[in-house]
Amino acid sequence: MPVNSAHKSETFWADIRRESLTLHPLPQLISSVKLPALPGVVEDFLDVSEDPCASIQQLAATLESDSGITCELLRHVNSASFASDRRAGTVAQAINLLGLRMAKTFVMTIGIQAAMASTKTRVMNQTTFWNESLQRGLFAKECARAGGIDGDVAFLGALLQDFLLPVLASEYPEEYFHYLTEGRKRHIDLCEYERRVLHCDHATAAAHLAHSWNLPDDLVCCIFFHHQIPLLARHSQLGDSACLPVAVSSLLHGQLQQVPGGESRLIELDRMTDTFDLVNVCETVDERLQAMAHGNCVQFPLTRRIKARIPQNCKQ
Numbered sequence: 001m002p003v004n005s006a007h008k009s010e011t012f013w014a015d016i017r018r019e020s021l022t023l024h025p026l027p028q029l030i031s032s033v034k035l036p037a038l039p040g041v042v043e044d045f046l047d048v049s050e051d052p053c054a055s056i057q058q059l060a061a062t063l064e065s066d067s068g069i070t071c072e073l074l075r076h077v078n079s080a081s082f083a084s085d086r087r088a089g090t091v092a093q094a095i096n097l098l099g100l101r102m103a104k105t106f107v108m109t110i111g112i113q114a115a116m117a118s119t120k121t122r123v124m125n126q127t128t129f130w131n132e133s134l135q136r137g138l139f140a141k142e143c144a145r146a147g148g149i150d151g152d153v154a155f156l157g158a159l160l161q162d163f164l165l166p167v168l169a170s171e172y173p174e175e176y177f178h179y180l181t182e183g184r185k186r187h188i189d190l191c192e193y194e195r196r197v198l199h200c201d202h203a204t205a206a207a208h209l210a211h212s213w214n215l216p217d218d219l220v221c222c223i224f225f226h227h228q229i230p231l232l233a234r235h236s237q238l239g240d241s242a243c244l245p246v247a248v249s250s251l252l253h254g255q256l257q258q259v260p261g262g263e264s265r266l267i268e269l270d271r272m273t274d275t276f277d278l279v280n281v282c283e284t285v286d287e288r289l290q291a292m293a294h295g296n297c298v299q300f301p302l303t304r305r306i307k308a309r310i311p312q313n314c315k316q
Contacts, residue, residue, distance in 0.1 A: 009218075010217070012237065013216070013217035013218045013220075013221060014217045016217070016221050016238070017207075017211060017217040017220050017221055017224070020207070020221065020224050020225075021204075021207060021208055021211060021220075021224070024200075024204045024224075026200060026204070026205060026208050027198070027199040027200050029198055029199055029200070030168075030198060030199075030200045030205045033167060033168070033171050034171075035115075035167060035209065036115040036116060036118050036119060036167070037115060038108075038111045038112070038114075038115050038213070039066065039069070039111050039114050039115065041062060041063060041065060041066040041069060042069070042107055042108065042110070042111030042114075044062045045059060045062040045063055045104075045107050046104065046107075046108070046214070048062050049100065049103075049104050056092045056095050056096055057092055059092075059095055059100075059103075060090065060091035060092040060095060063091050063107065064091050068114070069107065069110050069111070069114075070091055072110045073091060073094050073103075073106065073107065073110065074088055074089075074091070074094055075292075076106060077093075077094040077097055077098060079288075079291070079292060101216070102152055105156055105215065105216060105219060106156065108213065108215055109156055109159060109160060112160060112163050112213075113130065113163070116163055116164075116166050116167060117130075119166045119167050119170050120170060121166050121169040121170040121173065122173060122177075123169035123170075123173055123176045123177060123180070123256075124165070124166065124169060124255045124256065125255065126166060128255060129162075129165070129166060129254075129255060131289075132252070132254045132255065133158070133159050133160075133161075133162060133163070134159065134289065134292070135252065135285060135289060135302060136158040136159065136161065136249040136250070136252055137154075137155045137156070137158040137159035137249070138155065138284075138285045138288050138289060139158065139245075139248075139249045139252060139281065139282075139285050139302070140154040140155060140157065140158035140242075140245040140246045140248070140249040141154050141155040141158075141245075142276070142281040142284050142285060143245035143248055143249070143275075143276050143281060144242055144245040146275055146276035146277075146281070147240075147244075147245065147275050147276065149240065149241065149242050149244075149245060150241075150242050153218055153219060153222065153242040154222070154242040154245045154246055156219060156222075157219055157222025157223060157226070157242055157243070157246040158222075158226075158245070158246045158249040158250075160206070160210070160219070160222075160223055161203070161206070161222070161223050161226040161246060161249075161250060162202065162206070162254075162258075163206060164202050164205055164206040164209060165202050165256070168194075168198070168202055168205070172197075172198065175197050175198065176256070179193050179256070180256065187260040187261070188260070189227070189258065189259055189260065190202070190256055190257075190258035190259070191203060191227045191258070201227070203223060203224055203225075203226055203227050204224060206223050206224075207220050207221075207223045207224035210223050218241070218242065218243075221238075221241075221243055222242055222243050222246040223246075225238065225243045225246075225247060226243075226246050226247045226249075226250045227247065227250055227258070227259070228247060229244070229247045229248065229251075229269075232244045232247055248266065248269065250262070251263060251265050251266040251269075252266070252302070253305065263305065263306060263309055264309055266278065266306070267306065267309055267310055278306060279303065279306065279307065282302040282303040282306050283303050285302050286301045286302055286303050289302075
C-alpha cells in the first residue's frame, strides 16, 4: 500500500475509534473491574517493538524465553489458516513472515488469551469459549477473503471480539446466570441485556481495553462494532472493512447464545447476498479447525449445525 494511502487509512481508523469511544465512555461499574495483567514477555516485546532501530533478532529474543508464546506463534504461522507457502522454524522467521504490525497484533492476541485464561468463572467453560472464538476467527477470515477484505485483521478481530466476557462473567456471575436462564427466554440480545444491567456492553468495554493496550485502531473498531451489522451495512467504508465479517461471525452459536436465532439470521443473510457461499465457508472452517485439533475430533461441526437450520425448500 502506498505511504499516503496507508496514512489515510490509519487516520480514518483513528477518527472512527476516537469518536466511538468518546460517545460511549466506560461507566464506573465497568471501569472498576479488576483485569488480569498481560504476561511480562508480551509487554517486553511491545516495548522493544516501539524502537525503530530494533532488529527482528532482538524482537524474537524477547519472546523465545516463553515456550508457550513461541509455540503459539509458530503454530499460527505454519497453520492452514495463514496463507503462506513458506514455513517458519524460528520466532524471527515467523515475525518476518507476518510483518511487524501483524506480529505485534498476534503476540498481543496470545497475551490477551493467556491473561483471560487465568479468569475463573462458573458461567462458561473456558476451553469451549476459546474454541468458539477460534471458530469465529476462521469464519470471519473466510468471509473476508470472499469479499476481498483483509482476512488477517478479520481473523484477529473475531478471535478477540468476546475476550472480555469471561472477566465480566466472573465479576458479575449472578447477572450472567440470569441472562442464561431468563434473558434468552425473552429473546434478548446479550448486549441489550448488558446495557440494561451493567450500563455498558462487553463490546464497548473490550474496545476501551483494547485501545488502552495499544491494539491497532482497525482492530479496536472490529471489536467495538461486532454486534452492529445494520450500522456497518449502511456505512460505505466500514461496510467494506474487516468490521463486517467480524460482526457476521458474531451470529454463530456459542455458550451464551448472545444473539437469539443468530445462525438462522446468518442463513437469511446468506440468502440476501452473493458475497460468500455459507455452506462452503462452513466446510472450510471445519476443515481448518480439524487440522488444528491435532487428531482430536471437533465436536459440533459448523457445517452440520448450519445445514440442519437451512429450510428444506432452500436446500439444493
